[in-house]
Each structure stands twice: as structure tokens, then as C-alpha cells.
Amino acid sequence: MLTLTVSLHHYLILAAALFGIGLFGVLTKRNAVAVLICIELMLNAININLLAFNKFMTPNDFIGQIFAIFVITVAAAEVGVGLAIIIAIYRNKLSVNLDEIDWLKW
Amino acid sequence: MVEFAMHNAWLVPLLPALAFVIIIFLTKPWQKLSALVCVAGMVASCVIAALAAYGVFTNHEFTEKPLVYAVRWFSMPGLSIDVGVQLDPVSAMMMFMVTFVASMIFIYATGYMKGDPGYSVFFSYLSLFGASMLLLVISSNLLEMFVAWELVGLCSYLLIGFYTHKISAREAAKKAFITCRVADFGLLLGLLSLQIVFGTLNLTELAEKVSHFEQYTTMGILTLITVLVFLGPIGKSGQFPLHVWLPDAMEGPTPVSALIHAATMVVAGVYLVGRTMFLFHEVPSAMELVAITGGFTALFAASIAITQREIKRILAYSTVSQIGYMMLALGLGSLTASMFHLWTHAFFKALMFLGAGSVLHALHHKADVWEMGGLLKKMPITGYTFMVGCLAIAGIPPFAGFWSKDEILLAAFDTGHYVLFTMAALTAFMTAFYMWRLFFLAFMGEEKPENHPHESPWNMTLPLVVLAVGAAAGGLMGTPWAPLWQEWIFFGEAHHVEPNYLIMLGSVVLAGAGIYLAYTLYCADQTKAKAHALAEKYKFFWTVSYNKYYIDEVYLWFNHTFVDGAAKLFYLFDIYVVDGIIVNGLAAITRLSGEGMRVSQTGRLQNYALVFFLGVLAVAVILAFTDPSTAASLTGGAK
Numbered sequence: 001m002l003t004l005t006v007s008l009h010h011y012l013i014l015a016a017a018l019f020g021i022g023l024f025g026v027l028t029k030r031n032a033v034a035v036l037i038c039i040e041l042m043l044n045a046i047n048i049n050l051l052a053f054n055k056f057m058t059p060n061d062f063i064g065q066i067f068a069i070f071v072i073t074v075a076a077a078e079v080g081v082g083l084a085i086i087i088a089i090y091r092n093k094l095s096v097n098l099d100e101i102d103w104l105k106w
Numbered sequence: 107m108v109e110f111a112m113h114n115a116w117l118v119p120l121l122p123a124l125a126f127v128i129i130i131f132l133t134k135p136w137q138k139l140s141a142l143v144c145v146a147g148m149v150a151s152c153v154i155a156a157l158a159a160y161g162v163f164t165n166h167e168f169t170e171k172p173l174v175y176a177v178r179w180f181s182m183p184g185l186s187i188d189v190g191v192q193l194d195p196v197s198a199m200m201m202f203m204v205t206f207v208a209s210m211i212f213i214y215a216t217g218y219m220k221g222d223p224g225y226s227v228f229f230s231y232l233s234l235f236g237a238s239m240l241l242l243v244i245s246s247n248l249l250e251m252f253v254a255w256e257l258v259g260l261c262s263y264l265l266i267g268f269y270t271h272k273i274s275a276r277e278a279a280k281k282a283f284i285t286c287r288v289a290d291f292g293l294l295l296g297l298l299s300l301q302i303v304f305g306t307l308n309l310t311e312l313a314e315k316v317s318h319f320e321q322y323t324t325m326g327i328l329t330l331i332t333v334l335v336f337l338g339p340i341g342k343s344g345q346f347p348l349h350v351w352l353p354d355a356m357e358g359p360t361p362v363s364a365l366i367h368a369a370t371m372v373v374a375g376v377y378l379v380g381r382t383m384f385l386f387h388e389v390p391s392a393m394e395l396v397a398i399t400g401g402f403t404a405l406f407a408a409s410i411a412i413t414q415r416e417i418k419r420i421l422a423y424s425t426v427s428q429i430g431y432m433m434l435a436l437g438l439g440s441l442t443a444s445m446f447h448l449w450t451h452a453f454f455k456a457l458m459f460l461g462a463g464s465v466l467h468a469l470h471h472k473a474d475v476w477e478m479g480g481l482l483k484k485m486p487i488t489g490y491t492f493m494v495g496c497l498a499i500a501g502i503p504p505f506a507g508f509w510s511k512d513e514i515l516l517a518a519f520d521t522g523h524y525v526l527f528t529m530a531a532l533t534a535f536m537t538a539f540y541m542w543r544l545f546f547l548a549f550m551g552e553e554k555p556e557n558h559p560h561e562s563p564w565n566m567t568l569p570l571v572v573l574a575v576g577a578a579a580g581g582l583m584g585t586p587w588a589p590l591w592q593e594w595i596f597f598g599e600a601h602h603v604e605p606n607y608l609i610m611l612g613s614v615v616l617a618g619a620g621i622y623l624a625y626t627l628y629c630a631d632q633t634k635a636k637a638h639a640l641a642e643k644y645k646f647f648w649t650v651s652y653n654k655y656y657i658d659e660v661y662l663w664f665n666h667t668f669v670d671g672a673a674k675l676f677y678l679f680d681i682y683v684v685d686g687i688i689v690n691g692l693a694a695i696t697r698l699s700g701e702g703m704r705v706s707q708t709g710r711l712q713n714y715a716l717v718f719f720l721g722v723l724a725v726a727v728i729l730a731f732t733d734p735s736t737a738a739s740l741t742g743g744a745k
Contacts, residue, residue, distance in 0.1 A: 027716050035712070098712055105709025 011052030018045035111157030123237035152205035235261035289341020296334030339375025360463030397437025404430030443513035453576035480553035500538035506581030538620025
């Protein structure tokens with residue numbers, strides 16, 4: 001029987017995959033809120049990365065875990081700000097379609 | 107007194123220069139005072155010049171060793187220039203002649219220019235001219251002479267274009283200056299070459315160095331330098347082909363024509379060649395060039411003068427022709443004959459110009475001789491003095507012109523230049539003819555009813571009389587029986603020639619024939635039928651002569667095609683290449699690249715995020731392939 005032990009690179013590959021999916025979403029989604037969701041996805045992928053390194057590299061310390069909590073906190077704050085901005089834009093443009101928000105163009 | 111004058115000869119150009127400054131800055135509002143300052147300056151210079159000349163001509167030493175004194179002007183390593191005075195018989199003679207004739211002309215001008223609004227300014231220009239010409243004459247250094255040369259050119263420009271309201275005068279002034287400029291270019295190159303080759307421009311030093319020029323340079327280079335130096339006199343002295351400015355220079359007031367374009371400035375070229383005779387003497391081919399240019403110009407100008415109508419124009423071509431004689435004499439090696447003719451010419455030509463001015467003054471500037479007639483009766487002083495001038499220029503003994511012209515003919519014959527001798531003789535015939543044609547048409551015959559001539563005031567007739575005395579007696583110091591001139595002014599050694607009675611007789615016969623022909627055509631028959639018939643019969647030659655051989659038209663065509671053509675080419679280059687390709691092109695590159703690059707500024711957030719990501723990717727890839735430590739960390743230790 002092949003024993004399948006879960007080691008560091010399995011976590012890393014998972015995190016990378018999640019990060020890639022999140023990145024793709026950020027770059028292509030039309031809806032602003034969907035972009036925020038994908039950003040969250042990327043941040044969570046990073047959390048997985050941190051925790052994996054914490055578990056396999058330095059099991060006695062918990063630096064990675066602390067770092068992950070910070071990331072979660074920042075993500076939360078950032079989503080709050082992001083949604084506020086989206087609401088402000090919506091009030092002006094009555095749309096959250098990112099394709100239409102191009103006022104900074106030439 | 108004489109010693110003082112000789113050692114302070116630098117005062118001679120200084121006094122008129124002071125007069126110029128005083129008139130311009132102080133006395134301009136007061137016309138009579140300005141004229142007085144100008145005349146006083148020149149008369150004072152004349153006195154000093156006379157004293158200095160007396161000193162020079164009583165001391166035979168000066169023919170060998172001139173009196174030179176100078177101060178350092180500037181010096182740098184390898185170059186030092188002095189300015190100073192060189193007094194020898196030639197310069198003393200010129201100095202006296204210029205101051206004397208100029209004094210007479212200045213006095214004349216006080217009457218002639220009366221009523222002109224620019225009266226004071228005119229006298230200031232005259233003073234400046236006097237100062238420059240005198241500086242040229244006494245210069246000890248070729249650079250100093252060149253400065254004075256340019257200054258006289260400037261004064262000529264200012265004075266020719268004095269009537270600024272006349273377009274023809276302005277154009278004539280420009281023509282004079284530009285033509286001389288072309289010539290001065292050659293002169294400057296020649297002078298620079300002299301400085302480079304011989305290391306000095308001081309006349310006495312150069313004379314010494316050029317006498318053994320093989321130590322410094324080859325004959326070929328020396329020939330080139332000499333020809334370049336000769337270019338200056340071709341322009342300034344109105345020799346062919348740069349004679350075109352002299353007839354047009356008659357646009358200036360008559361005192362200007364008399365002073366500058368008859369007696370003084372135009373002979374500056376002859377004087378320069380005379381002063382640098384030591385250089386020309388070493389280069390026989392250059393001497394030939396000078397002689398041929400002079401001889402040809404004499405004949406050429408005389409052939410134009412016989413058909414001209416305006417009184418001053420006839421005199422102008424006569425001047426070109428007579429200067430041709432002087433150049434011819436120099437080219438034949440006879441400084442004596444050339445300077446002698448310069449001296450006599452100054453008197454009779456200035457006399458005739460002033461006489462013409464008197465006529466113009468009386469007839470309110472009507473210049474065509476065919477519209478004049480019988481002026482002798484109402485203007486006796488002008489008429490008879492003019493006649494003295496005509497006798498002198500025709501070469502009738504014992505008037506001045508005969509002796510000097512005879513010297514030149516003798517020089518041509520004795521040196522074996524028979525072609526040039528024939529040309530000179532032919533010119534003498536034509537000179538007598540056209541001058542007496544002028545006299546008969548203007549002063550003899552019937553008066554035209556529309557003219558109301560009157561004799562001019564004393565300040566115009568006195569100079570005429572004085573100059574007439576000079577024209578009559580000025581040659582008596584150089585006759586073969588009393589060769590005073592020949593003993594003092596010469597190059598090389600004084601040559602005493604026996605009088606050649608054949609040539610003397612021949613020249614008198616030619617002159618007489620010319621006068622007789624003019625008499626038959628223009629005086630004997632008052633309808634001048636024969637003259638008109640002759641002109642009709644040889645219509646081609648007459649037209650060519652009357653139109654000055656179309657040289658002005660050729661020059662204009664040349665100018666139009668090449669100079670304006672080149673200008674057009676450069677204009678097109680400027681418009682299309684410089685403006686179009688370079689300036690506008692650079693701007694277009696900036697603009698187009700900007701237009702290209704702004705496409706990337708979409709304003710869309712996700713596009714910018716994509717660029718970030720691609721950038722990071724690019725950096726990582728580059729680092730992975732170049733930096734081994736990054737490669738190791740990126741691949742987690744593998745490879």
C-alpha cells in the first residue's frame with residue numbers, strides 16, 4: 001500500500017493554486033465585490049502558506065501563526081475600506097462594473 | 107618749424123580727425139561754425155604737411171633712408187605691430203597734395219552744399235575722410251594702412267550715399283562698398299600671408315626682407331601673395347573688372363566726387379602698389395599683370411567715355427582711364443612716372459570735377475551735356491578754368507598733363523612694351539577727344555533757352571582758379587630739362603632720360619587730332635549732324651560703348667543666378683530639412699511616441715494589476731537565469 005504522507009510541498013501547492021485562482025479572479029472579474037472576494041482568497045492562500053511553514057519548519061515556535069492572525073486582521077480591515085470605496089463609487093456611477101471605472105485614463 | 111613738422115607729422119591726420127569729433131559732438135547745430143572747423147583743420151594740416159615736405163625735399167638723404175618713427179600698438183608672442191609715420195619723398199608729396207587739394211575742395215564745399223539740411227554732418231564726414239586718407243598716406247606699417255584703407259572705404263560709402271532720400275544714391279553707396287569689399291578680401295589675404303611668411307608688416311623691414319625673399323619662401327608663393335595684394339588696388343582704384351562702382355559713385359555730391367573719386371581715395375590703390383614696389387619688383391609676372399590691367403583699363407574706360415551723356419559720368423570714366431595710366435606706369439617699373447601722373451591728375455581732375463559741380467549748381471543739377479551749351483559766356487571763370495583742365499588732360503604742353511603722360515609713354519616705349527605703348531597712345535587720343543567733346547557741348551555753342559546759368563560765388567570760384575594754376579604749372583617740375591621730380595621720386599635708382607622728341611611730338615599730334623575731331627563733330631557744325639551720323643553708322647559700337655559693355659548687366663545676372671540661387675537652395679534646405687525633418691521630426695517623434703504610450707493608460711484597475719503581476723514575473727525570471735543564489739532559492743535548492 002502506498003502511504004501518502006502530507007508534507008510541506010502539498011500545502012504549498014495548495015496555497016499556490018488558491019493564490020493563482022485568486023489572482024486570476026482579481027485580474028479578470030468585472031464586479032468590484034467579486035474582486036474583493038478574490039483578494040480575500042489570495043490572502044487566505046497566504047495564510048495557508050504561513051501556517052504550513054510554521055508547522056513543518058519551526059514546529060516549536062508559533063511565529064507563523066501570529067503572522068497569520070495579523071494577516072486576517074488586516075484583511076478584515078481592508079475589506080471594510082474596500083467596500084466603503086465601492087459604495088462611494090456606486091453612489092456616483094450607479095454601477096460596480098470595473099470596466100466602466102476608467103476615469104484615471106488619459 | 108620744419109623740424110617740428112617733420113617729427114610731428116602724425117598731427118597731419120590727427121587735426122582733421124579732431125575736427126570730425128568736434129563737429130559731431132559740439133558744433134553740429136551751427137552750420138557755418140562746423141564748416142569753419144572742418145576747413146581750419148585741413149588748412150592747418152596743409153601747413154604742417156607743406157613744412158614737412160619742404161624739410162624732406164631739401165635733404166637728399168631721405169630718398170635712400172626714410173624718416174620713420176612709430177609706437178608699439180599691440181604685441182603678442184610671435185606678433186607685434188607698430189603704428190607710425192614714414193616720411194620719404196613719395197609720402198611727403200602725397201601728404202602735401204592731399205591736404206592742399208582737400209583744402210581747396212573743402213572751401214568749395216562751403217559754397218556748394220549751402221542750404222543742404224545735412225551741412226554740418228557733411229563736413230564731419232569730409233573731415234573723417236581727410237583724416238583717414240592722410241593716415242593711409244603716412245603709414246609706416248601695412249596693417250595701419252589697411253585700417254586707413256577700410257576707413258576711407260567707409261567714408262566713401264557715407265559720402266556717396268549722403269543724399270539718403272535718393273534710392274540711386276543709396277544703391278550706389280552699397281555698390282561701392284561691396285565691390286571694394288570683394289577686393290579688400292584679396293588684400294587682407296595678401297597682408298596676412300606677408301605677415302606669416304616674413305613675420306612683419308612694417309614697410310622698411312619688409313623691404314629689407316623681401317629683397318632676399320628666397321630665405322623665406324618660394325617664387326610661386328610670393329607671386330600668389332603679390333597678386334592677392336594687387337586685388338585690393340583693383341577694387342579701390344577702379345580697375346577692370348571692379349571699376350563698376352566708380353561711375354555710379356557720382357551720385358554723391360560733387361565735392362565728394364572731386365575729392366574722393368578723382369584726387370585721393372581712388373589713387374590709394376596706386377599708392378599702395380607704389381609703397382609695396384619692393385614686393386612687386388621681385389615678381390615680374392605680377393608687374394606684367396599690373397601693367398596689362400592698367401593699360402587695358404585705360405583704353406576700356408576711354409572707349410566708354412566717348413559716348414556718355416552725363417557730365418560727371420564722363421569725368422568718372424576719365425578717372426578710371428587715367429588711373430589705368432598710373433597702374434600701367436607702375437607695372438612698367440616707373441614709380442616716377444606713376445606718381446607724377448598722380449600728382450598732375452589730382453589737380454586737373456579735381457579742377458574739372460569742381461567745374462562740373464559749378465555747372466550743376468548753376469543749372470540746378472541738370473547733368474546731360476546735350477542739354478547744355480554756351481556756358482562759357484555766362485560762367486567765364488568756370489569755363490576758362492575748365493578749359494585749362496581739358497588742355498592739361500589732353501596733354502598739350504606746357505600744361506601739367508603733357509609732362510606726366512609723356513613720362514608714361516616714354517616708360518612704355520623704353521621698356522619695349524610696344525603693345526602697351528600703342529594702347530596708351532590710342533587712349534591719349536581718345537582722352538583728348540572725349541574731354542573736348544564735353545567742353546564743346548557744354549561750354550561752346552548756343553545757349554539753351556531754358557537754362558539760366560550764373561557764375562558761382564567766390565568760395566567756389568577761388569578753388570577753381572587755384573587748382574587751374576596747379577593744372578597749368580604742376581608739371582613744370584618734371585620736364586626733361588628740369589627733372590626735379592625724377593631726382594626725388596623713384597624706385598631703384600634715379601633714371602635720367604634724354605628727351606625723346608619723337609614721342610613728345612607724337613603725343614601732341616595725337617592730342618591735337620583728338621581736339622580737332624571733337625571740334626569738327628561738336629563745335630564747327632552746331633546741328634552736330636556729323637556726330638549723329640557717325641553714331642548711326644557705327645551703331646553697334648556706339649550702343650556697346652554707351653551701355654558700358656553691359657558689364658553691370660553681366661554682374662547682375664551672375665549675382666542673380668548664383669548668389670540668389672544659392673540663397674534659394676539654402677532657403678529650401680532650411681524649410682524642408684532643418685524645419686521639416688529635424689525640428690518638426692523631433693517633435694513628431696515625441697508626440698507619436700506619447701500617443702503610442704498613452705494607450706496603456708486605460709484607467710482600469712485590473713489592467714494595472716496585471717502589469718504589476720507581469721512585472722514581478724519578469725523580474726523573477728531574469729533573476730532566475732542570471733543570479734545563481736536567486737535561482738537556488740526559487741527552485742528550492744534543486745539544480
